Every structure is written in structure tokens, then in C-alpha cells.
Amino acid sequence: MRNLFNFIIRNSHWLLATLLVAFSFYLVFTHNSYQRSVYLTSANHVTGWFYSLSKDVTSFFHLKKNNQLLLERSAELEKEILVLKDRIDLLTATDSLKVNAFVSDTLPQPQFDFIPAEVVNLSFSGVNNFITINKGSQHGIKPDMGVISAGGVVGVVSVVLPKFSLVIPVINPKFRLSARLKNSENYGSLSWDGTSIGEAQLQELPKHEAFHKGDTVLTSFSRIFPRNLIIGFVSSEGRSKDDNFNTFNIQLATNFYSLQDVLVIDDTYHEEQKMLEETLQR
């Protein structure tokens, strides 16, 4: 008996190790549903603060490049303004023959609102890639909102805390998005196979969909993103899981290595659409 006790006492550190490892695995497996242990994420106060601090330092080194991007973006918007101005002039021209009696005199409420946010942390060394942004529920961010950058689609908001939120980027194996090729109406499912940070896969395309290098990939039906946002460009033919579908590798339009400023999309119709679809399902 005494020997048994001695044995247990001598080896009790194994017991401690076993308990701690068991607890770790518990965390690994329960965390698959992201919402549960919200506070054990980089969106919590302490880690968020740390990351903002380090972000302040590193963002300095990207200023030049980001300026360039912003300039390009503003040029694009400028162009759009010109086009829209032309349209307005046309509509309000006094000598127009068209009757404009029923045109409403206020601008329609836009469907999409954009909340600018800054990336405070990117973790993409492993397979579980995440982005932490510095806007949270205080700024009107809700789970399942889309996130884009000047380049293209970034990801979807998953966990929201008052000041920070966590984004699941395109380059996370749990990310799925319906996407289509610009020059055809066929759509497939976008996912990431974990091999390269710059590349995702467009799967489940019809077999007859021909491969053209450089084809633009756009968002298709989605509750989260507006239609026709750029996701990336077709770069090579990928390996399909079966012979019935084609898979293309997509060069992502967003450069995750230098990602700093993002826009969170607030779809004002989202609630209504969701409600409607849920009533139908019932």
C-alpha cells in the first residue's frame, strides 16, 4: 500500500500534465464554434491593446504603399462621380422631353453602408488565420458582416466585442463564398486549401467551364457581400475532388501581407432579407 502511495506521489506530475493537456484539447474542440469562448481570442481588451500598440509602429512602414493605393482608389471614385454627374445633368435638364414627374426628389437610401476599420492584427502563419480589426459593436459592427479592402474581398466578421472584432478571412479553411467568373454566369464555391496565402480555390465549377488565365472572379449571390465585388483572378487549373467539376486556383486580389485599412459592409437590407427567408423556411 505504501509503495502504491509512493508511486502515485512520485508520478503525480503526470497527473497534472494529463489534466492540463485534457483541458487544452477541450479548448481545441469546443472552440470550433467561434462564438463560445469569445474572451480567449485576440479580440479581448488586453491582447487587442497590445496589438494596436504594435500596429502603430508597423503601420508607419507601409505608409507609402497605402498612399498609392488610396490615390488609385480616389481616382476611380472621381471617375464614377463624373459619370453620375452626367446622369444627373441628363435627368434634370429642362429641355428634356421625358416626363420626370414621378422621379422622387430625394436620393434613395443606399443599400450598403461602409464602416472603415483598421487591421490591428493578422495571424496567418498557421491554418487558423484570423484578422483583428479595431472596430466593434460600439461602432455598429455585427457578426456576419462582409469585410473588403481597396483590393477586394477580405472576409467575414465572426466575433464582435465592444471595441474590437475578429474577421475570418478568405484564407481560412472555414471560409466559404459563392463566386462566379466575370465572363460567364456559372458560379462555384470559393474556399482555401491552406497551401498559399495568396491563392484560394474556386471549386464546383461546371465541367464545361473553360480555363482562361487572368479571368476575373466576382462575388455572386450572397447575403454578406454586394454582387460583383472583385475576389481575385484565375491563375491556374487546380485539382478537382472528382471528375464532375472543375477547380481553378485564384490569385486573390487582396494582399494579406500588407493589409491595413478595410471597410466593413453594413447591408441595411440584411435583416429584412433574413427575416423574409426565414419565414419562407418555416
Added chain:
Amino acid sequence: MKLNYIYEIVLFVVLVLLQTLLLNRISLFGIATPVLYIYFLLKLPVGRNLYYVITAAFVMGLIIDIFLNTPGMNAAATTLVAAFRKNILGLFFEREGYDDFIPGINTAAGPFVRFTIFMVLLHLTLLFFIEAFTLFNLKNTLLRIAASSVVTIPLIIALDSLMFRRKPGEQF
């Protein structure tokens, strides 16, 4: 002895910050990430209380997990390595009568390098297999283990030879 604990706490904090703020942003060729924080486990005295070693390893893993949004993964791998640390030490160092001995490149270069290689390989193997539990193919996982080890081991050895330049025989 007291100095030892202070030094360990500083090392702990520095390694956590280094890992989360710098090293985890590195992803060479998309596969190789230096995982330096295991260095903390290498530098504890040989005869250090096992509960202390295991608990410290768990806490370190958990903090890193919280920063990287991978709850449990680093904690599990690091705790397991800590649990086997004493047995692994026995493979490379003479144990009797050297309880305060801290493994290092300056004190015992050959055994320390072998010890480092073994510990890093074990840790990364555990870490990447836990991470890849359901998702990815074996080839990719093995490639990542190999590539990350190749980056991590020289980094640890370089760090150790830079940090502990003292006269032979002198103990911390």
C-alpha cells in the same frame, strides 16, 4: 536562486512578445514559421520542480493561443513537451548532482544542440498535428514541421550563443 526566477520571468515575457508580435507574422514560403518560445523550456535548470515546469509551459502555451486565436493548440503541445522534459534531459545530459545546471551552448555544446533538435522536433510535430487534426493532408503537415524546425533550431542556437557569453564554469 532568486535571481534565477526573475530571469525566468523576463525570459517568459520576452519570448511571448517575440512570438506573438514578430515571429508569428513570418511565414517563409507559406510553410516555415519560427516557433521560438519553446526556448523557455530549454533554459530551465535541470532539477527544476516538475509541477512548476508543466504549469509554466501550459500558461505560456495558453497565452500564445489567446493571441493567435488557436485556443488549446499551443498549450497542449507545450504541456506535453514539458511533461517529457525530464526524460528527454536524461537522454542527453548526465543528471546526478547537477540540479542547478542550465543547459546551454557554452556549457555543453554538443548535448545542448542535440537536446534542442529533439525538443523542437517533438514540439513542432505535436503542434502541427494538433493543428491539422481534421483539415489538411499529411504531406503538407510534414513539410511544415520540417521547414519550421529548420528555421527554429538555428534561431535558438544563435540566440543562446549570443545571450550567454560568459566564462566557462560560471553559473547563472
